[in-house]
Amino acid sequence: MAGKLMHALQYDSYGGGAAGLKHVEVPVPSAKKDEVLIKVEAASLNPYDLNIQKGVARPFLPRSFPYIPGIDIAGEVVAVGPGAENFKTGDKVVAVLSASSGGGLAEFAVAKKSFGNRKNILITAASGGVGHYAVQLAKLGNTYVTATCGARNIEFVKSLGADEVLDYKTPEGAALKSPSGKKYDAVIHCVRAPGIPWSTFEPNLSENGKVIHISPSPGVMITFAVKKLTFSKKQLIPLIVTPNGEKLKHLVNLVKEGKLKTVIDSKHPLSKAEDAWAKAIDGHATGKIIVEP
Numbered sequence: 300m301a302g303k304l305m306h307a308l309q310y311d312s313y314g315g316g317a318a319g320l321k322h323v324e325v326p327v328p329s330a331k332k333d334e335v336l337i338k339v340e341a342a343s344l345n346p347y348d349l350n351i352q353k354g355v356a357r358p359f360l361p362r363s364f365p366y367i368p369g370i371d372i373a374g375e376v377v378a379v380g381p382g383a384e385n386f387k388t389g390d391k392v393v394a395v396l397s398a399s400s401g402g403g404l405a406e407f408a409v410a411k412k413s414f415g416n417r418k419n420i421l422i423t424a425a426s427g428g429v430g431h432y433a434v435q436l437a438k439l440g441n442t443y444v445t446a447t448c449g450a451r452n453i454e455f456v457k458s459l460g461a462d463e464v465l466d467y468k469t470p471e472g473a474a475l476k477s478p479s480g481k482k483y484d485a486v487i488h489c490v491r492a493p494g495i496p497w498s499t500f501e502p503n504l505s506e507n508g509k510v511i512h513i514s515p516s517p518g519v520m521i522t523f524a525v526k527k528l529t530f531s532k533k534q535l536i537p538l539i540v541t542p543n544g545e546k547l548k549h550l551v552n553l554v555k556e557g558k559l560k561t562v563i564d565s566k567h568p569l570s571k572a573e574d575a576w577a578k579a580i581d582g583h584a585t586g587k588i589i590v591e592p
Contacts, residue, residue, distance in 0.1 A: 303327045307405035309365040313354035323365075328402070328409045330380030337394060337410055340374040342403040351398065362399045369403020370396040372410075373441065383412040391417045393441060418442045419481045421503070424489040425461060426452035428564075428587045429513055433487045434459040435559050445477050452585055455562075475503050486510040491582060497522050497535055504533050513538045562586030 305327045310319045330336040348368050351361060376390040386392070394410040402408040420437050424430045425446035437444045438460035446461040453464045463479060465472035475495070477483070482505040488494065491514050500510050512519050515537030522535045553559035564584040567575035572590050579588050 305406040307367050309367045309404075310352060311365045313352065313357060315352070319352065320368075321365075325367075325405070327407045330378045330383070330409055332380055333382040333412045334380040334409045335376045335383050335386050335392075335412065336378035336380075337372065337374040337392065337408050338377045339372050339403065339406060339408055341372065342369045343371040344369065345371060347398070351401075361401060367402045367405050369401055369405075369408075370398055372396065372403045372408055374408075377407070380409075386412065391443065393417060418484045419477070419505070420444050421475060421477075421483040421486040422446045422461075422489065423467075423475075423486070423495065424448065425456045425459070425464070426585045427489055427582075428584060430487075430489040431456075431459055431562050431586055432559065433489065434461050437487070439553070439558060443481065445481065445483070447472055447475070449583065455585060473499075475499055477503070483508055488512045489514075500535075501533060507532045509533070510535045511538050512536065564588050566591055 303326070304324045307323055307325050308320045309323055309325070310321065312319070328336065348370065351366075352368065371394075373393045374391075376386050376388055376392060379386055379388065392410075394408075396402050396408060396410055418440075420442045422430055422433045422437065422444060423446075425434050426448040430446070430448070434444055434446055434456060444461045445463045445465065446456045447465045447467045448456050450466045450468065453466060456464045463477065465475070465478070467473060471478070483503055484505050485508065486500060486504070488500075488510055494512075494514075497510075504510070512535060515523070519535060519537055523537050525531075526534050550559065554561065562585065564586040565575070565578060566589045567578075569590055575588050575590050578584060
């Protein structure tokens with residue numbers, strides 16, 4: 300993109316607040332050694348950015364004027380510099396830019412290769428009572444979500460935000476193969492025991508991939524112990540649930556804010572709670588099964 304111009308905001312001196320920002324056309328930066336060029340899709344502002352403009356960190360930051368503020372960005376890699384070959388064009392990434400050089404409030408920015416790559420997560424039984432929450436929470440965390448469910452629930456799981464959905468009854472779904480060929484950094488395994496064997500998960504995990512099992516069986520606990528004792532980079536982690544008031548409060552707030560929704564499969568009076576129990580045992584609910592007194 301040498302020679303091309305981009306839209307950016309910058310300021311020429313300390314102070315000035317919002318009025319000190321200027322809309323400018325400046326050259327698109329180029330990716331040097333250990334850097335990538337990112338097409339910025341979003342940039343978030345922090346109190347830190349405002350303090351730099353106020354001169355709180357002078358004479359250290361910024362190193363020179365004019366200065367393009369903003370250090371937290373998300374976007375797509377469009378060019379890769381020497382030494383950053385672990386990234387490729389088209390990668391969706393989040394990055395924290397150097398505060399000394401800034402650059403976030405622009406159409407393009409360069410970042411060092413040490414920034415965070417967007418995580419890939421697999422969620423099994425994604426249409427169930429736990430799985431449908433897991434998909435939404437993972438998307439709030441800006442991850443790429445692959446999900447499994449039955450054929451009848453594919454559109455439902457997509458509506459929750461999943462990027463790709465597998466029918467678990469197909470060969471690809473049974474093998475947990477990402478349609479886009481991604482390896483999973485984490486798996487939220489919501490299928491009841493015995494569920495899916497470790498031998499199916501392992502080849503689909505990234506180098507340090509983890510499988511979090513929400514309903515661990517004795518076999519899961521044995522695999523967990525073996526992986527720990529052999530110092531395996533790939534781990535199977537049994538989830539032991541402990542009540543946490545603050546975390547529950549956070550979830551409730553997300554629901555109130557409309558960022559997390561609860562899908563109800565069915566409601567049952569307490570007098571017929573056995574029907575709800577049977578439905579839960581069947582294991583094909585879409586969302587939560589509710590019992591009301």
